[in-house]
Amino acid sequence: MPAVLWGGVMEDYKFLFKVVLIGNAGVGKTCLVRRFTQGLFPPGQGATIGVDFMIKTVEIEGEKIKLQIWDTAGQERFRSITQSYYRSAHALILVYDISSQPTFDCLPGWLREIEQYASCKVLRVLVGNKTDREDRELPTHVGEEFAHTHNMYFIETSAKEADNVEKLFIEIAKELTQLVRNGHFDKAFHRLYTDNKGGAVGDMSPQDNSSVNLPPPRHGDHSPDSVLGGCCPRWSAPQDS
Ligand SMILES: Nc1nc2c(ncn2[C@@H]2O[C@H](COP(=O)(O)OP(=O)(O)OP(=O)(O)O)[C@@H](O)[C@H]2O)c(=O)[nH]1
Numbered sequence: 001m002p003a004v005l006w007g008g009v010m011e012d013y014k015f016l017f018k019v020v021l022i023g024n025a026g027v028g029k030t031c032l033v034r035r036f037t038q039g040l041f042p043p044g045q046g047a048t049i050g051v052d053f054m055i056k057t058v059e060i061e062g063e064k065i066k067l068q069i070w071d072t073a074g075q076e077r078f079r080s081i082t083q084s085y086y087r088s089a090h091a092l093i094l095v096y097d098i099s100s101q102p103t104f105d106c107l108p109g110w111l112r113e114i115e116q117y118a119s120c121k122v123l124r125v126l127v128g129n130k131t132d133r134e135d136r137e138l139p140t141h142v143g144e145e146f147a148h149t150h151n152m153y154f155i156e157t158s159a160k161e162a163d164n165v166e167k168l169f170i171e172i173a174k175e176l177t178q179l180v181r182n183g184h185f186d187k188a189f190h191r192l193y194t195d196n197k198g199g200a201v202g203d204m205s206p207q208d209n210s211s212v213n214l215p216p217p218r219h220g221d222h223s224p225d226s227v228l229g230g231c232c233p234r235w236s237a238p239q240d241s
Contacts, residue, residue, distance in 0.1 A: 014063040017176045018070065019169070020085050022110060023095035024103040025074030028129040031159035032095065033071045036169050041160050048073040050081050058173050065173045079113075086117040090185060091172045093125045098143070098156065099133040111150060121184060123175055125153040127168060132158040 021029040025047060034042050037054040052071045057064050070089070072082035086092065094110050096103040107126075114124065126147040128138060140156060147154030153171070157164040179185055 012064060013057060013066040015177060015180055016066040016068060017090045017173065018068045018088055019091045019093060019172060020070040020072060020089040021093045021095060022072050022082065022086075022113070023074055023093075023127075024097070024100075024106050027074065027095045027097040027100070027103050028159045029074065029093075029095050030071050032093075032127070032129060032157060032165055032168070033069050035159045035162055035165045037069065039162075041162075047075060048078075050078055051085055056169070058170060060170070060173050060177050063177070065177060067169060067173060069169075083113060083117045086114065086122075087119065089118060089122050090176050090179075091123040091125060092118055093127055093168070093172075094152070095127045095129050096138070096143075097130050098128040098138045099130050099135045101137045104138050104142070104146075107146060123153070123172065123179065124151070125155070125168070125172060126150075128154075128156040129159060131156045131163055132161045 021033065023029055030045050030048055030052070031041060033052075033054055034040055034045075037056045048071055050073055054069050054071070055066060056069065057066045059065070070085050072078070072085060092114055094107065094114070096107060114122070126143060128140070128143040143156065144154050146152075153175075155164055155168050155171075157168055159165060176185070
């Protein structure tokens, strides 16, 4: 188990996974991350500039699993920066707003980006956020069908009411742990294990629940092959709801 010394605190964990949130501006990506990592719904949340990340350690079957959660800006002007973060993701969370048809209509475009920039081994999850809103435009079955068609997990959430947010991230941690154990992420596991032995990784902040704005990774830092291994048949488990 890696032991990392940060500020005099020894941290042990079994696996470290990178989870990246994408989707249109304003769908609630930052609020989902902050709800999960800090247990709050930020008032007057401003648009994300570039990319942010936060860390949270969870316990799955008695093992500590560290989630490095990357929150990307939805605005088009940051797209070239955010795309460079897809490649090293173990899970991609594609978020739309259930009260906004246009955010749903953009999903095929986001999927094309995933196909182009992410590893084919990435775990893909579709999230319909803002279920607390009464002006719903997208019925649940529409999201479910889209996820089913595109081989994704599906869940609806409310960052505001804390509905299903914990479940979303815990299920991802469970699923990724299972995938590692099945050998799906063997190279990734090796890389993350060795990267974390004896010191902090270059792109991690020192404390859980901290947030920083970061420049994009250097070219070649996170190629799909070096991190996640070669491509494989797409996994099929669109079952979460
Ligand atoms: N009603 C409701 N509003 C939400 C929810 N989640 C986020 N919001 C609101 O939606 C707006 C946008 O939230 P953000 O979390 O900044 O959205 P984002 O997807 O991170 O936006 P970008 O950073 O621009 O990509 C804010 O006004 C939030 O308060 C939710 O679950 N319910």
